[in-house]
Amino acid sequence: xxxxxxxxxxxxxGDVIINxxxxxxxxxxxxxxxxxxxxxxxxxxxxxxxxxxxxxxxNMGAIVDRIDKHTVRIVGSMCRSIVEDENMRRMRGSYYxxxxxxxxxxxxQVPLPxxxxxxxxxxxxxxxxxxxxxxxxxxxYGGIFTAEAxxxxxxxxxxxxxxxxxxxxxxxxxxxxxxxxxxxxVAKEPHIVDVANFLNSMxxxxxxxxxxxxxxxxxxxxxxxxxxxxxxxxxxGTFMMAAAATKGDLLIKNVIPKxxxxxxxxxxxxxxxxxxxxxxxxxxxxxxxxxxxxxxFAYPGFPTDMQPQMTTLLALxxxxxxxTENIFDNRFKYVDELTRMGASIKVEGNIAIITGVSKLxxxxxxxxxxxxxAALVIAGLVAEGFSTVEQVEYIExxxxxxxxxxxxxxxxxxxxSDDEDEDRVARKMSFAG
Ligand code: EPZ
Numbered sequence: 144x145x146x147x148x149x150x151x152x153x154x155x156x157g158d159v160i161i162n163x164x165x166x167x168x169x170x171x172x173x174x175x176x177x178x179x180x181x182x183x184x185x186x187x188x189x190x191x192x193x194x195x196x197x198x199x200x201x202n203m204g205a206i207v208d209r210i211d212k213h214t215v216r217i218v219g220s221m222c223r224s225i226v227e228d229e230n231m232r233r234m235r236g237s238y239y240x241x242x243x244x245x246x247x248x249x250x251x252q253v254p255l256p257x258x259x260x261x262x263x264x265x266x267x268x269x270x271x272x273x274x275x276x277x278x279x280x281x282x283x284y285g286g287i288f289t290a291e292a293x294x295x296x297x298x299x300x301x302x303x304x305x306x307x308x309x310x311x312x313x314x315x316x317x318x319x320x321x322x323x324x325x326x327x328x329v330a331k332e333p334h335i336v337d338v339a340n341f342l343n344s345m346x347x348x349x350x351x352x353x354x355x356x357x358x359x360x361x362x363x364x365x366x367x368x369x370x371x372x373x374x375x376x377x378x379x380g381t382f383m384m385a386a387a388a389t390k391g392d393l394l395i396k397n398v399i400p401k402x403x404x405x406x407x408x409x410x411x412x413x414x415x416x417x418x419x420x421x422x423x424x425x426x427x428x429x430x431x432x433x434x435x436x437x438x439x440f441a442y443p444g445f446p447t448d449m450q451p452q453m454t455t456l457l458a459l460x461x462x463x464x465x466x467t468e469n470i471f472d473n474r475f476k477y478v479d480e481l482t483r484m485g486a487s488i489k490v491e492g493n494i495a496i497i498t499g500v501s502k503l504x505x506x507x508x509x510x511x512x513x514x515x516x517a518a519l520v521i522a523g524l525v526a527e528g529f530s531t532v533e534q535v536e537y538i539e540x541x542x543x544x545x546x547x548x549x550x551x552x553x554x555x556x557x558x559x560s561d562d563e564d565e566d567r568v569a570r571k572m573s574f575a576g
Contacts, residue, residue, distance in 0.1 A: 147532045148568045149523035150555035155391035157552045161379045162188040162543045163372035167334035169236030170311040171341045172196045173243040176219030180367030183216045191540045192234045199228040224248040233257045242315030250291040259512035262471035268306045272313030275300045297322025305441045318347040320361040332442040333402045337373045344368040376402035377448045384452040386426035387415040388525050396423040405445045434462030451518035458486040460499040468493045477515035480508040505530040510537045529569045
């Protein structure tokens, strides 16, 4: 494992370019193998989760050519319907291959997904959707998710829970399922819309993505396409929070401001200045920010993937704030790490009660998951003295060159391998001033 050594106290300033959305790209890479024709995907983030997914479809027989750092060409004609890549268990989006393969081949075997340890991650809504399309679905010994059908038929599916994964997974399978499929009580995140737009660019017939009801008329086959993934609103939001926390001035480029509305509203409410342009947002904070009440909800509500970053920001705000986590049942593990830096946060069930403090002090802290890891880096950027953030591989699952981008904005941050002497690195940074 690697770690970041951070010397806190420098306001971030300058421009940063946001990469493609990891959670859209996972569904799009899975959808790409549903046609036998070549597909070119642009603006693909160069992050662990995506590269593991590309390796998995390559191991299944797909041709995957990397055109450049952010562009791949995929030909899925030779794809088998069995996914054997053990890495599939280490990430969440792998299960999209089940919906894609079921739609294309009417059979699929995929290892049950893993993903960030932020609470229970059941899949019964995915199973419900596939069964209603006519598939026999089982989780066999060893955690293999299998689905098969002699024929699939459009169906009217009402999800019991709003689920990003189940919405995308069933939409994938339904796009090649004869007849009309209606999905209700669906997730409306930008990445749902992006996967639907990609499928439609391949000849699918999907209407209503981004609303409460998605209507899918199955088509015989899908054709090739060239498609660019939307910008990652969570990466953008993370840099917005980092700008506000360090009292900096950042221009965050290659974003869709509409996707950031809930984040922008809360930053503005607590005293940061957010200026929206066509494809960028500028975030400026000079004074100490004030408190707020946050409740995470499915889009367009405040995103759960921004909860740790917001809690970290509020830990330094003036006054008492509350953060209610309504999506996952164990997403406050990182609070203990913030407390070790001097934060005053009490977690009661799914609510964090935050008493703002005037400063944090550096410490050695450990990333429990992807977004909490990013939040702990933000804490290190504002803490007095040095911090070491461990297990940064979690962060690198979803943030491309995170420390490189932060360094380009003035942060004093170095990535070191676990056995490297962090004191030596800290001394070198001290001399750097
Ligand atoms: C996706 O996870 C994202 N991951 C998560 O982002 C994100 O936090 C989450 O959506 C919510 O926005 C990817 O897209 C790869 P859900 P997913 O199904 O699909 C419950 C990140 O940081 N549920 O919308 O797994 C579930 O337990 C990651 O990039 C069921 O009960 O989330 C949760 O409480 C972390 N049964 C809630 O629904 C099911 O069958 C929302 O989960 C499915 C979900």
